[in-house]
Amino acid sequence: MTNQNPANTNKNLQNCSFKGQNLNNADFSGCDIRGCDFSNTLLQGANFERVIAGQSPQKLIILIIVAVIVATCVTDAIARMIFGVLGRTAQEPGWAYILALYTSLGIPTAASGTRAIAGRIATTISATASGALLGFFYAGTTTGNNPQIAIFGAVIGGVAMAYASFKIRSSLVAIAVTIAEAVAGYGFAFLVGTNAIASLSTHNLILGAIWSLLSLISILLVMNSLALAIKKIKSASETSFRGADLTNAKFDGARLLNTDFSGALGYPNN
Template identity: 50%
Template sequence: MPRRRFNWVLGQIEWLKWLYIGHSPSALCPLPSAFPNMTENQRLDFANQDLRNRSFKGKHLQGANFRGADIRGCNFSHALLIDANFERVRTGQTRRQLLVLVSVAVAVGLLVADAVSRLIFGALGQTPQEPAWNYVLALYVSLGIAATGIGVSALTKTYTIAPIAKVISGVASGALVGFFYGGVNGNQLLALFHQKSAGENNPRTAIAGAVLLGLGMAIANIKCSRGFVSVVVAAAGTVTAYGFAFLMGTTAIACLSTHRWFWGLTLSLLSLLYLWLTLKALTLTIHSIKHFWGTTFRNANLTNAQFAGAELRNTDFTGAIGRGMKGIGG
């Protein structure tokens, strides 16, 4: 009985690992190697099986037979797959993966929308004589950079320009969010050390939050330009683009109401431009979700592996060793 409880606990841990980092619960569908009475060929025979969302990360599967199997959502990263048979397999995303990606995009969008909207409404009505005017200018610049960066990334197909624009947009979006939540919540941290009243916003923690989150987004974009980071940056960029369009629109209305026609018309056109870029950024977000890898062979050894007749979609072969592979692109 204790042994069964222990195995149940391990199963729940595996389930949580799948939920948060993409590994499937091995307790629900154990590897054939878990059955010692099987022969070697039986342990490596996965032909025509439904293996969706399974993790084979780092497994030794030389000569394994996956012919006709559904391996959507599987993780084969760092696995030894020499002479493996992947003929007529089906790769790509699963509904679970799609649900996680959409949830991430929505959560990021709501988080950024909360920060950006409250920053914008706090900036409205501020004048150059106000002490916070420098922060208002910083808001205009940061929103403009984030919105322009994601717009350029969505519009250009150039391999060198698009990633750089996306990094810039991610850094600016991260700095905005870090600035807001750092200022709002940083005072509570300082209150623990009796340095500030818990009811005040703190510009020092706001600036620190902007620097830390902006730097974090830069590192994440450089190290992991694909995957969740791509979805996060696109979703955040969509919100910042709309925020900048809204800010330009309200400023244009203020200019027109005071008969400053040139600036009013100029900012109105700029607002329309960034509304268009918002739609392009939203399209980029959807594209990032749809083309997110579902099955990964990252850094796997696929020497002499067979892929004839395989249905390869949303598959990541980054860093994989593929000498003698057959069926890819054929």
């Protein structure tokens, strides 16, 4: 933990990170600290009078752009793969790839429902499956559907996303994984939904009911993932004092809308 006591009065410090630093008695009075990260920072006696805290417009725009790009890429890949397998049967060539598609879509969907229990393990598994799916699709399509290169791309994509989600503590990575998870869940819901319709149309009511229930559960998990993604985008662009020590810190006249004080010590002063 570094030991710093900067004189930052009346400065634009938007999107700066002071995470984990020792800033006891630092003077930030009059500063614009929107989007700053003070997580787990020592700020005893620090002066935050008249600061402007809250959501950073620049960071919010960047996060939204990242979310849109990820959603577009994942949706394109999943949609093209799903429409390529509709109506295929187990007797046709390539059935193993169809099963792999079900698995790759089902894993992120299931992971979104177990995140509260499994935490980062569920996130890493979801990221691995999504990365493998994207690697398989884009490596294959760019090489004329070469199966060996597609499989190699799946391995590289899965390993890369597993490493990023487990090792890189970045809001961008977390948001990208959550968005990919939501799109994969929607794709899975659509895929099993078509199976439900096919089963019900042939009067196979039991199998149709099972597929329908699975599709409904998937849709609920998709909604949960979308809500989580929105929450992450919002919180990642805000000023964060999460876990900071704010004992005797001064906030007179400060604008603290959209500021995270969860787990902070000494705020509000009492």
